[in-house]
Amino acid sequence: MITELGLLDYLGPFYFQVDSVTGAKEAVRRISAEQVDGIKIFHSRVEAGTTRFDADMEKLRPDILQALVEEAHARRLKVYAHTSFASEAREFVEASGDVIVHSIHMAETGAADVLELMAARGVAYIPTLAVFEGDYTLEPDLFFSAQLQDKIWDVVRTSITAPGSVALAYRNVPGLANDRKRSLEIAMANLGKALRAGVRIAMGSDAGNAGMPHGATVLRELQLMNEAGMTPMQVITAATRNGAEVIGQGQNLGTLEVGKLADIIVVNGDPLTDLSALGNVELVVKNGKIINPDELEFKDIPLSGKQRE
Numbered sequence: 174m175i176t177e178l179g180l181l182d183y184l185g186p187f188y189f190q191v192d193s194v195t196g197a198k199e200a201v202r203r204i205s206a207e208q209v210d211g212i213k214i215f216h217s218r219v220e221a222g223t224t225r226f227d228a229d230m231e232k233l234r235p236d237i238l239q240a241l242v243e244e245a246h247a248r249r250l251k252v253y254a255h256t257s258f259a260s261e262a263r264e265f266v267e268a269s270g271d272v273i274v275h276s277i278h279m280a281e282t283g284a285a286d287v288l289e290l291m292a293a294r295g296v297a298y299i300p301t302l303a304v305f306e307g308d309y310t311l312e313p314d315l316f317f318s319a320q321l322q323d324k325i326w327d328v329v330r331t332s333i334t335a336p337g338s339v340a341l342a343y344r345n346v347p348g349l350a351n352d353r354k355r356s357l358e359i360a361m362a363n364l365g366k367a368l369r370a371g372v373r374i375a376m377g378s379d380a381g382n383a384g385m386p387h388g389a390t391v392l393r394e395l396q397l398m399n400e401a402g403m404t405p406m407q408v409i410t411a412a413t414r415n416g417a418e419v420i421g422q423g424q425n426l427g428t429l430e431v432g433k434l435a436d437i438i439v440v441n442g443d444p445l446t447d448l449s450a451l452g453n454v455e456l457v458v459k460n461g462k463i464i465n466p467d468e469l470e471f472k473d474i475p476l477s478g479k480q481r482e
């Protein structure tokens with residue numbers, strides 16, 4: 174069976190809830206038909222969305238998890254998994270998944286072992302630390318909204334705190350801030366373990382989630398990765414070369430080499446001594462063309478609050 178997932182249908186037509194092997198294969202087939210490069214699966218007992226981190230959801234059945242990975246790989250799609258506990262990450266790795274996102278961020282023994290297994294199998298890890306922090310630093314700077322002033326279009330920034338926004342709803346969920354704070358602590362510790370195990374780490378901010386606008390929240394993500402024990406060079410490599418590789422674009426992006434796209438930023442300062450220099454962007458070159466920020470316009474498109482955030 175395959176059903177359009179009611180809970181998440183505000184996210185668009187490519188979110189499916191599957192409860193059979195046949196349904197899993199059909200979902201991958203439909204997504205694949207849209208020329209995507211990968212699929213993301215939600216394999217966690219922790220509920221996503223607007224409630225606190227109660228570990229009372231059903232994760233994917235083993236045969237369905239396996240079918241999703243196999244069907245995606247048969248179509249040359251990478252498989253990314255949203256997991257929370259070490260045991261969930263292990264199940265995904267053993268099912269031959271490719272990339273784990275959002276860290277192992279819930280308390281459970283066995284994280285170090287899973288991370289060693291990931292290193293041995295070449296499964297990459299995208300920590301997404303800033304999103305946890307964004308969720309618990311709800312006061313006084315709700316989802317970094319003050320920090321983001323003048324850095325992103327106001328229409329995007331104000332949508333974070335608009336009436337009915339997910340961000341505002343989060344603030345009223347009892348216990349959520351504490352849950353997210355604890356998750357950030359666990360995720361930071363596990364990033365250190367991933368580093369020591371030799372796991373390939375890529376940067377992702379979970380942009381698109383509530384209060385995580387594209388671009389602007391990356392800087393905070395880089396700082397948190399640094400605080401978790403990565404050197405500035407390791408952080409930059411995670412955000413460039415490794416990021417390109419985990420989305421299957423290593424041949425086009427991620428390093429400055431002949432034959433790759435000329436996507437370059439020039440910053441004022443030395444990010445190898447202080448990563449915040451990456452926020453002092455002097456020049457952006459996209460595909461060989463210099464971009465003038467004053468000529469960029471916000472092109473409004475009809476989106477729900479959640480999508481815009």
Ligand SMILES: [Zn+2]
Binds near residue numbers: 255274275
């Ligand atoms: Zn996710």
